[in-house]
Amino acid sequence: MFQTAKQTKVFQDVVEQIQQAILDGRLKTGDILPAERELKAMFNISRGTLREALRVLEQKGLIEIKLGIGGGSVVKAVDTEQISESLGLLIRSQKVSLNHLAEFREDVEGIVAAHAAVRSTQGDIQKLKLLLDQAQTCVKQGSSQRNAFIEIDKQIHMRLADITGNPIYTSVLHSIHDNIHRYYDKFLSMENRELQENYQDLCDLIQAVENGNVDLARKIAQRHVKRFNQYMKKREREEKVPKV
Amino acid sequence: MFQTAKQTKVFQDVVEQIQQAILDGRLKTGDILPAERELKAMFNISRGTLREALRVLEQKGLIEIKLGIGGGSVVKAVDTEQISESLGLLIRSQKVSLNHLAEFREDVEGIVAAHAAVRSTQGDIQKLKLLLDQAQTCVKQGSSQRNAFIEIDKQIHMRLADITGNPIYTSVLHSIHDNIHRYYDKFLSMENRELQENYQDLCDLIQAVENGNVDLARKIAQRHVKRFNQYMKKREREEKVPKV
DNA sequence: TATTTTATAATGGTCTAACCATTATAACCA
DNA sequence: TGGTTATAATGGTTAGACCATTATAAAATA
Numbered sequence: 317m318f319q320t321a322k323q324t325k326v327f328q329d330v331v332e333q334i335q336q337a338i339l340d341g342r343l344k345t346g347d348i349l350p351a352e353r354e355l356k357a358m359f360n361i362s363r364g365t366l367r368e369a370l371r372v373l374e375q376k377g378l379i380e381i382k383l384g385i386g387g388g389s390v391v392k393a394v395d396t397e398q399i400s401e402s403l404g405l406l407i408r409s410q411k412v413s414l415n416h417l418a419e420f421r422e423d424v425e426g427i428v429a430a431h432a433a434v435r436s437t438q439g440d441i442q443k444l445k446l447l448l449d450q451a452q453t454c455v456k457q458g459s460s461q462r463n464a465f466i467e468i469d470k471q472i473h474m475r476l477a478d479i480t481g482n483p484i485y486t487s488v489l490h491s492i493h494d495n496i497h498r499y500y501d502k503f504l505s506m507e508n509r510e511l512q513e514n515y516q517d518l519c520d521l522i523q524a525v526e527n528g529n530v531d532l533a534r535k536i537a538q539r540h541v542k543r544f545n546q547y548m549k550k551r552e553r554e555e556k557v558p559k560v
Numbered sequence: 561m562f563q564t565a566k567q568t569k570v571f572q573d574v575v576e577q578i579q580q581a582i583l584d585g586r587l588k589t590g591d592i593l594p595a596e597r598e599l600k601a602m603f604n605i606s607r608g609t610l611r612e613a614l615r616v617l618e619q620k621g622l623i624e625i626k627l628g629i630g631g632g633s634v635v636k637a638v639d640t641e642q643i644s645e646s647l648g649l650l651i652r653s654q655k656v657s658l659n660h661l662a663e664f665r666e667d668v669e670g671i672v673a674a675h676a677a678v679r680s681t682q683g684d685i686q687k688l689k690l691l692l693d694q695a696q697t698c699v700k701q702g703s704s705q706r707n708a709f710i711e712i713d714k715q716i717h718m719r720l721a722d723i724t725g726n727p728i729y730t731s732v733l734h735s736i737h738d739n740i741h742r743y744y745d746k747f748l749s750m751e752n753r754e755l756q757e758n759y760q761d762l763c764d765l766i767q768a769v770e771n772g773n774v775d776l777a778r779k780i781a782q783r784h785v786k787r788f789n790q791y792m793k794k795r796e797r798e799e800k801v802p803k804v
Numbered sequence: 805t806a807t808t809t810t811a812t813a814a815t816g817g818t819c820t821a822a823c824c825a826t827t828a829t830a831a832c833c834a
Numbered sequence: 835t836g837g838t839t840a841t842a843a844t845g846g847t848t849a850g851a852c853c854a855t856t857a858t859a860a861a862a863t864a
Contacts, residue, residue, distance in 0.1 A: 339652045351815060362848040364608045371612045375619040376649065384856030385814040394653040402642040405620065408583045409638040412727055420728040423671045483656055484664040595844060606819045628827030629843040
């Protein structure tokens with residue numbers, strides 16, 4: 317019936333107050349909080365306690381603490397960095413494997429492609445085709461441009477997520493890419509033939525999106541991601557799995 | 561070409577070292593770190609600096625700091641709490657709306673149901689049917705048991721996520737539920753008829769999963785979640801949207 | 805005058821050394 | 835035996851000092 321009464325911890329109260337001010341918009345992105353010695357006086361607490369509160373807010377991604385004169389606690393735009401970090405911890409603590417991440421990515425990219433096929437505008441398609449051109453340039457230069465190709469591939473996927481108009485997809489995809497990236501250097505082998513294959517995938521995918529062909533877009537996106545994953549799993553088997 | 565050289569901040573180094581020890585298993589869940597006055601000596605730093613580091617680790621979800629004798633910094637099992645919190649911040653900072661969350665949930669629940677239809681064992685189905693029985697009891701008692709029904713509904717969905725065998729689905733669904741929950745009290749209206757409808761959904765869903773009917777399972781799951789969302793949107797329109 | 809260098813001062817980062825608050829356990833008393 | 839009260843270990847907080855970083859202003863130099 318009753319809940320635990322208020323936390324007596326001073327620093328938590330401070331975290332709460334500043335967080336609330338940021339979330340209500342009383343503090344806006346880019347605003348600079350008063351200097352520590354002023355805040356300490358405003359809250360009537362010691363500087364150590366205040367700093368614990370600021371560190372928590374920093375870790376939550378709500379502020380960024382800058383050094384030197386002109387520095388201070390700057391209010392940040394809330395973004396997906398913390399979600400990525402937490403997902404990263406789950407992976408590194410072996411609660412989540414590469415296979416789990418790969419499967420999830422296949423599903424999410426499929427959904428994203430399906431929504432994009434319904435919602436894309438002509439302008440969206442043009443931007444995607446611009447990226448496709450860049451990808452083609454990489455492919456022509458062969459496997460030396462592997463990393464550049466992967467970067468463009470990522471941009472295309474992120475662009476599709478944006479087209480859905482739902483920022484959760486952008487956030488989730490961002491987190492997945494952040495965390496799968498660490499495996500690329502170790503496990504991803506892509507020779508010219510694979511580059512060519514993947515470039516073709518992307519062409520087909522964007523064509524399907526342009527045509528509004530929902531099911532095809534989903535299917536191609538999933539196949540494309542599956543291909544990436546298979547390259548990695550192959551290498552993973554060959555080299556055994558090291559600690560990340 | 562070069563990256564920023566090492567951070568000189570002492571507390572970050574401490575965070576790094578303890579985090580690393582936890583992630584590679586040198587510190588296990590339930591282990592208690594030495595007392596602050598010992599740690600301070602081990603790292604050869606001041607207590608204030610150490611405490612900033614511990615606060616960061618606490619916010620990351622890696623340790624829990626307990627008060628009093630027998631207390632201390634206890635290593636926690638990494639879980640999805642931080643992901644939920646970060647998603648919550650995104651929502652509360654109006655980067656993400658209820659509609660975005662609702663759409664994402666429909667998609668994810670669809671995928672989960674589809675995987676479950678392929679992977680469920682007889683034992684899984686039995687457990688699901690046990691939950692169904694409880695749901696039926698609630699429905700029979702009418703809308704007074706609305707909250708109990710919602711709780712069981714949630715358990716069924718979480719159970720399905722577990723059946724996929726991919727902890728990412730469990731984590732993601734957990735985060736969604738944590739964050740959509742705050743809307744229920746405000747927006748979710750469910751009379752007897754709606755309870756009945758939703759109970760039937762769940763029956764059909766579990767039947768489809770048992771039969772291994774992938775597409776049907778996905779479709780029913782999506783329809784079921786969509787229904788929930790529509791109840792909420794209806795109320796949201798009626799009552800206007802307040803700050804959460 | 806224009807540019808580089810150097811001092812200045814504001815700000816966060818760290819340290820020391822206390823004392824307060826909480827709580828499991830042990831000692832005590834009825 | 836069973837409840838109560840001290841004890842001591844541990845985190846929470848305070849105070850005041852000094853160090854490190856850095857944008858800006860002042861000074862030196864070309």
